Amino acid sequence: MNFIESLNASWEKSASLLCVGLDPDPEKFPARLSGCHDAIFRFCVEIVDATADLVCCFKPQIAHFSAHRAETQLEDLIAYIHLNYPEIPVILDAKRGDIGSTAERYAAEAFIRYAADAVTVNPYMGGDSIAPYLAYPDKGIALLCRTSNPGSGDLQLLDTGGMKLYERVARLAADKWNSNRQCALVVGATYPAEIARIREITGDLPLLVPGIGAQGGDLRSTVEAGCATRGTGLIINSSRAILYADSVDPAGGARKAAREMRDAINRYRAPAPTVP
């Protein structure tokens, strides 16, 4: 199965659109992990085990590993997910963007070294900067389109002859760049009207939506604006609101927060899924 097929199967099996973002922050770990040489791996494994039946995807964020010299722990974490939860796709959040031989190296990093199923990529350098990722036919990319931060409008909202820049990116990702059906888009939950516009442009393209929880997006309007046909099409990411819900019992807190968020999302899906 390629990435999009795996994602469809995972949406179906989990009855969840929730993605848990793995953004480990050692300063927020419980005291019992202090001093462990692989505390980042252990913390993330606790979260993964506590939430695996509640999610459609996991999304480790690479900077939270690389800033701590923890690349090996990231390799081990993704291997752990594949081994124990082979039906759950892993999206490596790296937002890479480069060309030619360098993009080939980034693709090798994401897909060979880390064995991710998909990677987030920045579209600013254009079509040939994403081609090296698409050369892996079973893998996917999630292209930045309309991000959830206050400054995202500096470029993304510029009018480019009747279409905003992010709408151009959505169209390129849905048409010209998606000949092998490998593309998804990153669209912040802070702008539901724009999610609706992107859904209109892209048909059933998967949308990876950060900004729920700590960043304050409105869940109902996000789900209603973003769902594709059959009530899927969204990968709704939450990181901090799940990982750090309970500072003493991260696994218990994460499970409770993830279950609540999955259920809240499902209330607004049409048709509503049957939770296993």
Place this chain on the structure above:
Amino acid sequence: MNFIESLNASWEKSASLLCVGLDPDPEKFPARLSGCHDAIFRFCVEIVDATADLVCCFKPQIAHFSAHRAETQLEDLIAYIHLNYPEIPVILDAKRGDIGSTAERYAAEAFIRYAADAVTVNPYMGGDSIAPYLAYPDKGIALLCRTSNPGSGDLQLLDTGGMKLYERVARLAADKWNSNRQCALVVGATYPAEIARIREITGDLPLLVPGIGAQGGDLRSTVEAGCATRGTGLIINSSRAILYADSVDPAGGARKAAREMRDAINRYRAPAPTVP
């Protein structure tokens, strides 16, 4: 000294606008390095030692390390350059782009873990995505503006109300985002007319110019279009054409190629510098 001051001092001392890009490719290393556990570090050190008196900067490209699980060798390489050639700034080519706590982690990766003097950054996510780098007052960023690849026009050439997208980025980098004078721009050598336009917009902002050598940019028109007042303002990068000039004697080949390129660049500078 902050990054821009170091760069000015380095241009002055070296009488060179050449930057050697450290893009190690183990498949192109000489046979004597095969089997070495730190072949990437050793190869790069040979190149650094052979060219240090001919360059204004070094620019290691991180994907060429991370795809080979060689982060430690990258740390060691940058430490080696700082120790042995403390006057030469190191630009980490990583093209990162993210927000909030994640961008803080990327900044920590570049400036604390790797101790780079500057890092390349993607502007697509807007002003708040670059703020965490600018929070290090002695460090710099080189923002992608007009890149040298064929697909770069997909977004960068879009007309945004009388200015192309890359011109908007140039203006933001020169004005709104540069309050503490920490910004440079990445501008491909394949478009000299656009280098001239960017120079016009940005005054004396440093321009990091890839695309010389293997990518085929024209040196004379690049230098004439891009030099700032006093014949500086350019960081002209060459990677493969220097690193792999001689497959048997990489150091000798690199020195010869770097000297030729430095001299060729200097022929077109006005005023011409006095080489030490």
